[in-house]
Structure formats: structure tokens, C-alpha cells
Amino acid sequence: MSTDVRLGADGRARCAWVGDDPEYARYHDEEWGVPLHGDRALFEKMSLEGFQAGLSWITILRKRPRFREVFAGFEPEAVATFDDDDIERLMTDAGIIRNRAKIQATISNARLLLDLAPGEFDAFMWSFAPAAHRRPATLADVPATTPASDALSKALRKRGFRSVGPTTMYALMQSAGMVDDHVGGCWRTHR
Incomplete structure (x- = not known):
């Protein structure tokens, strides 16, 4: 093996x-x-991938139940209402990653989602999934970014989304099944 x-x-x-x-x-x-669809589900995935930047994904997995609790199940309508008091509350919660910029980005991103029609975010995100993807033979073949993740990151940033760099977006594409990188x-x- x-x-x-x-x-x-x-x-x-x-x-x-x-x-x-x-x-x-x-x-x-x-x-x-595994292919993941739905505006709320993809918003959660994007948010958690943003919090993961610089950390191990297992850290996020272990904290995910608490993230879901304090971020109202990642319902964009609820998160969009968060204010400065909520930011301060989240900054004191040891059950999540206490990074002010990432918390603010999650709230800002939720507000941007409210400007979209239902299903529009899902369709937009999946429009960047490559039509063909070669399965990596080895872990060394797994890229950190791809032209598709670069384009997704750029398009999200153009719309005002934050914490959506190309590496973070490739991790989202992998975890949401837009690409299959099982070796x-x-x-x-x-x-």
C-alpha cells in the first residue's frame, strides 16, 4: 500500500x-x-473554510457544533442581523475560532447572500465546478489552487465576499464535491 x-x-x-x-x-x-447543494449549506461551508485558514481542518470539525450553535445554524437571514454586540459575544466564545476579521467576514458575507435570489448562490458556486477533473494518483498531485478556484475567488471578491482566497475556495471545492480529490x-x- x-x-x-x-x-x-x-x-x-x-x-x-x-x-x-x-x-x-x-x-x-x-x-x-460528496456534492453539497443549497445556499445555507454552501454558506456554512464557505464560512468554516474561511475560519480554517491557517489551522487544521480537524480543529474546525471539532468546533463545528459550537459554530453552528453560535452562528444560528448558519442561516444567512439570522447571521446578517448580527451586530457589534454579537461580534463581542463571539470573540469571548472559546468554542469557536475567535478571529475578529473572520467573524466580521462571515456576517458581511451573510448580508451579501440576502441580495441574491433563493438558489442563486448555489448555482453561482457550482458554475465554477470544472466539467472534468483528473483524480490525483498521489497526495503530491493534489493542488493548493486551480484556475477554477482562482476564478471563483476572484468572482466572489468582486461581489464583496471576504475570506474567500483561492486556496480556501479550492478546499471548499474539494469538501463540497465540486472536485473529487480522493487519491x-x-x-x-x-x-
Whole structure:
């Protein structure tokens, strides 16, 4: 077996980045690379990917229940109403990533979503999914950015969205199933 996949305790070969963490394995098996649709769901994904920048994704996964609680389930209509008092409340909550700029970006992004028709954000995000994507043979073949993630980032920024850099957007594209970067030998490549 290559070093790009790792055999789990359950006998399944997974992308090696999963390691031995059961929550990571569950996320890899059930969420990562599975097509995700819906304005709210994609807003949550975009927000959490923005909070993840500079951190390990497992940190976000472990804090995701609290993020959902304090950000009103990532309902854009609710988050858009957050004010300075909410920002201060969030800055004292050890259950999330306490980064003022990322909190403010999430609120600002929610307000921008309210300017869109229902389903428009989903359609916009998915319009950047490449028509064809070559599965990486190894972890070394997985890029940090692609022309599609660069274009998505640029288009979002043009609309005023924040915390949406090209690397963050490629991570979103991977996790939301816009691209499938499960490496060769991973059991998910056979689903």
C-alpha cells in the first residue's frame, strides 16, 4: 500500500491525511467530496473554510457544533442581523475560532447572500465546478489552487465576499464535491 493511503482500523484504505482520528475518518467517508447543494449549506461551508485558514481542518470539525450553535445554524437571514454586540459575544466564545476579521467576514458575507435570489448562490458556486477533473494518483498531485478556484475567488471578491482566497475556495471545492480529490487506492474512489 502506498503512503498516500492509510488502512483504517475498519480495514478501509483512506486518503492518508485522515490519520487515525475517528471524526476525520467519518468526515472523509461521509462528507468530503460528496456534492453539497443549497445556499445555507454552501454558506456554512464557505464560512468554516474561511475560519480554517491557517489551522487544521480537524480543529474546525471539532468546533463545528459550537459554530453552528453560535452562528444560528448558519442561516444567512439570522447571521446578517448580527451586530457589534454579537461580534463581542463571539470573540469571548472559546468554542469557536475567535478571529475578529473572520467573524466580521462571515456576517458581511451573510448580508451579501440576502441580495441574491433563493438558489442563486448555489448555482453561482457550482458554475465554477470544472466539467472534468483528473483524480490525483498521489497526495503530491493534489493542488493548493486551480484556475477554477482562482476564478471563483476572484468572482466572489468582486461581489464583496471576504475570506474567500483561492486556496480556501479550492478546499471548499474539494469538501463540497465540486472536485473529487480522493487519491488512487482510497476506498471512496470505488463508490
